[in-house]
Amino acid sequence: AQKVTQAQTEISVVEKEDVTLDCVYETRDTTYYLFWYKQPPSGELVFLIRRNSFDEQNEISGRYSWNFQKSTSSFNFTITASQVVDSAVYFCALSPLGLSGANSKLTFGKGITLSVRP
Amino acid sequence: NAGVTQTPKFRILKIGQSMTLQCTQDMNHNYMYWYRQDPGMGLKLIYYSVGAGITDKGEVPNGYNVSRSTTEDFPLRLELAAPSQTSVYFCASSSSSFNQPQHFGDGTRLSIL
Numbered sequence: 001a002q003k004v005t006q007a008q009t010e011i012s013v014v015e016k017e018d019v020t021l022d023c024v025y026e027t028r029d030t031t032y033y034l035f036w037y038k039q040p041p042s043g044e045l046v047f048l049i050r051r052n053s054f055d056e057q058n059e060i061s062g063r064y065s066w067n068f069q070k071s072t073s074s075f076n077f078t079i080t081a082s083q084v085v086d087s088a089v090y091f092c093a094l095s096p097l098g099l100s101g102a103n104s105k106l107t108f109g110k111g112i113t114l115s116v117r118p
Numbered sequence: 119n120a121g122v123t124q125t126p127k128f129r130i131l132k133i134g135q136s137m138t139l140q141c142t143q144d145m146n147h148n149y150m151y152w153y154r155q156d157p158g159m160g161l162k163l164i165y166y167s168v169g170a171g172i173t174d175k176g177e178v179p180n181g182y183n184v185s186r187s188t189t190e191d192f193p194l195r196l197e198l199a200a201p202s203q204t205s206v207y208f209c210a211s212s213s214s215s216f217n218q219p220q221h222f223g224d225g226t227r228l229s230i231l
Contacts, residue, residue: 009158033217045208045222091160095216104216105176108160
């Protein structure tokens with residue numbers, strides 16, 4: 001069984017601050033995928049990034065960056081120079097590589113509510 | 119491109135009533151999913167489908183049913199609504215597997231009173 005832990009439940013920062021959202025996962029599978037999704041106040045979930053377990057290279061996309069460390073089973077997400085529009089709930093999720101559906105289903109963390117104040 | 123469309127957006131049901139949450143996608147995705155989101159609990163998988171005519175249970179299937187007669191549509195049925203089914207329901211789809219990014223609908227907020 002897999003598990004995703006997002007220990008931070010709520011984070012509040014002032015605009016332009018940097019903020020890191022933590023994600024720790026557990027899985028017995030050697031090959032798996034990690035995801036981050038954003039849920040803004042409007043409610044829909046938006047895909048942000050997918051990484052596979054063989055690719056530990058950090059990724060940067062504009063103000064967003066992701067740090068994947070297999071040694072600590074973590075996949076942390078950093079927002080640089082945060083903006084009010086970054087206010088949302090952020091979910092980390094894990095999916096083992098599998099040929100059949102049930103064994104590779106996506107397991108979500110409980111989410112982190114980020115509030116960015118002007 | 120509409121993506122994943124869910125209807126209705128909001129609904130209030132009385133205990134014991136039944137209803138169907140509609141979901142349709144226009145991306146020709148094989149995989150479709152239904153999740154429920156309860157406050158502070160993340161998303162839990164209710165049912166999923168890997169293609170037309172094929173459905174399977176997720177983590178929390180009790181009290182729900184699904185069908186997948188076409189690639190596009192994946193309705194979720196509540197037969198005897200219970201207060202424990204008060205939640206926000208999300209439909210999602212992905213091209214080929216759980217490992218692919220999922221595209222979500224806007225959600226249906228359902229209250230059972």
